[in-house]
Structure formats: structure tokens, C-alpha cells
Amino acid sequence: MKSKLILAASVLTVCTMSLAFTTNQKPKPWPVPEKNAKMVNPVKSNGESVSAGKALWNLHCASCHGKKGLGDGSKAAQLKTTPQDISQASVQSQSDGSFYYKVSEGRDDMPGFKKKIPDTDDIWSIVNYIRTLKK
Amino acid sequence: MKLNINFQKRLFATCLASSLLFIQTAASGQDTTAAKERVGAVKAKPVKNTFQSTWIIDNQTVMVPVKGTFEMDIMHRFGTVTKGYDDLWGLFASSNIRIGVDYAPINNLYLGVGLDKYDQLWDGSAKFAIVKQTRGSMPVSVTYYGDLTIDSRKDPTHDIFNRSSDRIYSFNQLIIARKISDKLSLQVAPSISHQNAVAGYYVKVDSTRTTLFERMKHDHFAVSVAGRYKIGEATAVLLNYDQPITAHATDNPTPNLSFGFEFSTSGHTFQLFMGNYSLLNPAKNNLFNVNSPFNYSQTGGTKVKGGMFLIGFNITRLWN
DSSP: HHHHHHHHHHHHHHHHHHHHHHSSSOOOOOOOOHHHOOOOOOOOOOOOHHHHHHHHHHIIHHHHHTTTSOOOOOGGGGGGOOOOTTHHHHHHOOOOHHHHHHHHHEEETTTOOTTTTTOOOOOOOOHHHHTTOOO | OOBBBHHHHHHHHHHHHHHHHHHHHHOOOHHHHHHHHHHHSOOOOOOOOSSSSEETTTTSSOOOOOOEEEEEEEEEEEGGGGGGGGGGGTTTTTOEEEEEEEESSTTEEEEEEEEEEEGGGEEEEEEEEOOOOOOTTTEEEEEEEEEEEEEOOOOOOSSSSSGGGGEEEEEEEEEEEEEOOOSSSEEEEEEEESSOSSSSSSEEOOSSOEEEESSSSEEEEEEEEEEEEESSSSSSEEEEEEEEOOSSOOOOOEEEEEEEEEESSSSSEEEEEEEEEOOOOOHHHHOOOOOSSSSBTTSSSSEOOOOOEEEEEEEEEEOO
């Protein structure tokens, strides 16, 4: 009887731990200063800008965020933070300024790109490309 | 030994024609978006990413990274493929290696230093972006590249070098490039390489007198034509050709033909290719290359065997 109890307790422990590790990670809130969130995108979303944004996305972002922004890039599994699905409406509801701030500044696993992509118009072009990923 | 005159003229004419075509394209190749930008009030910005790396196989590209960029290069050239399976097409043969670092202290200026395995060559370089291709106003980008090299091999008994200055080589190059389209970029780069000491002398005897000649001239002109064509967002095909211009009394260097692939990520660029240059130094490659890409006849009828290609790779890592 005692051994059955130990076995049952062990199974319960393993199941609980498995669930703990398989539960979806909730995205950590990423507050954006109001001033930045309200920034107006100065780059018109046309073919040229989206094309430039796509090229930069594929070079700098796709390895983690995936080609379509689904968070399924080749490096995603190695990150401490699971990249969000950018195509989701809840993510796309952010302002252009919020996206610009996050791409520029970075956080945790995500590097800031303001030095790597020194032309601010290029970052706005990435924002324009991110908008095309919306499902 | 001079290259066959007709052969050399033909190659020179090819390079000249390529250059003229390139300049012609540059002058007339402004796309329609250029006209649109002229109309707009916004000031046009220089064209970006003409090349993805500071290197295109053995030559520098027109690219000068932004201020604060630090770069590390690892370059490898294996043996020639001529022995086939015996040394796995050169992969198991003796190889040349260069390790280098570069830094951009201000915008448009790039300073570098590197060390080669062969002859323990230390090189210091400076690269300066003179003008940048801009839609509606500037059809090409022009960058100056200079490199000073010191052969640092130990020579206590002066068997190799009579004077310390004999160790020095210099290389000066003007790189003219144009991003033709989102996929295609081309560049032409005339250069002059200088050696402080020539390799030696040869004696010419005729019926009246004996004359002493230097085997090579101290200065050597050459021109490089290179291109990159993107076949994917991160992958491109590279092609490069270096043509010697100066004809020396003996020891004429052979041209260099190289081709391969480039793979880019956010911080890295990988180039994997085949070519004829093995010395990993611009002056020494232009002055002393002996690996010929194709068969040709030297004056006197000596046949030079072609196909002396070798496999190589460049890895660059940028931090900024």
C-alpha cells in the first residue's frame, strides 16, 4: 500500500512538472513611453518602403521571429523569451511608434537595432513591413 | 617573360570595355524612382547595401560601415585543386590564413590591421568613402582603399632583405561601384601596387654589351571588375576578375578569376568561392600571383597551364 502511494505521488509530481514546463509562456509586459508610442511614422508605406523593410526583416529579424513573423525562426527555440506571433491582431493593435521603439531599443533576448540600422527611415520601413504580416 | 601581346591586349580591351559599359550604365541607369524623388521635397539619401560585406572575395568593396562598427575577419585559402583526390582538391594541402580587425572611428572612414600566415605579413589599411551613389544626383559610389604591408619574417643574416625598407609593400585603389538594381551591384577598381625591392636581376647579353635589368618594375597597375547578384534575401552570387596591366621584364603575374557564393546574417557574412589568388594581401596578390585561371602563351612560346583554382572562404563579423 505504501509503495502504491509513493508511486501515485511520483506520477502526480512528474505530471505537475510536465505541465509546468509545457504551459504557454505569457508575454512579459513591454511598456512603451507615451511619447514614443505616439510617434508618427514619417515613411509612407509604399512598395519601396515595404520592400526595404522586408530585406531588413529577413536579414536581422527572421532568424528569431520567422519569415512570416510567427515566432518560429531557426533561433527561436534557443531563446529564453519566446518570440510573439506578430501576425496576431492583438500584437498588430500596437501603434507604429510602439513597434519603432521596440525595434530600436530591444529588450532581454532581443537586441536594439538603432546602431545596427542607423538610418531611422529603415526602422520605419521595418514597421511598415511588420504591418503586412497581419493575418 | 611577357604575356603574349595579343592575349594581353585582348584582356585589357575586355576590361576597358567593361569599365566603359559600367560608366555608361551608371550615367544613364537612374531608375524611375529617382525622378520621383527629385520631385519630392525630401532630400534623397545615399543608396544602401550596394554590397553586404566589405570584401568581395579577394578585393575590397565600396562599402564603408557606419561609425562605431568593429569588424573581425577570418580568411582562408586552401591549396590548388590540381591534385584532385590526393589532397582532396586542395582542402588538405597547406593553406593560407589571414586574421584581421577593422574599426570605423568616424563616418566614412574605416581603419584596419591584419596578419597573414604566408610571410607573416602585417597589413594596415585605410578606407574612405569619397562619394556615395544617390538617386538623382550621384550615379556611383567612389571609395579609396590604401594598404601598407610589412613582411615580418625573421631575417637576422639578411638573406631575404638587405634593408628594412625592402620588407614594405603598398597598395592604393580607387573603387567605383553602382547598385544597378536591388539584386545587382557592380564595381570597377583600378589599383597600383608598389614593392620597395624587386625580386632580383637578369642579364641580357647581345653582340655589343651586357646589360643588367630588373626582373620586375617597382610599380604595378591592375584593374579589378567585380559583381554581386542576389539570388535570395540572404544569398548572393559573386564574380570577380583581376587583370594585370603593367608588363614586367620577367615574372609577370597572372590574372585572377574568382566566383562563389555569399551568405549574410544580421552580423555575419560568409563567402565561399574558388579563385586563383592565394596570398591574402592585395599588393602581393597583384604582384606575384602564379595561379593562372586559363591557358595562355608567354613570349618565347612558353605555355602557361590554366585551371589553377583554389577553394577559399571569408568570414566577417560586424559589431556595432
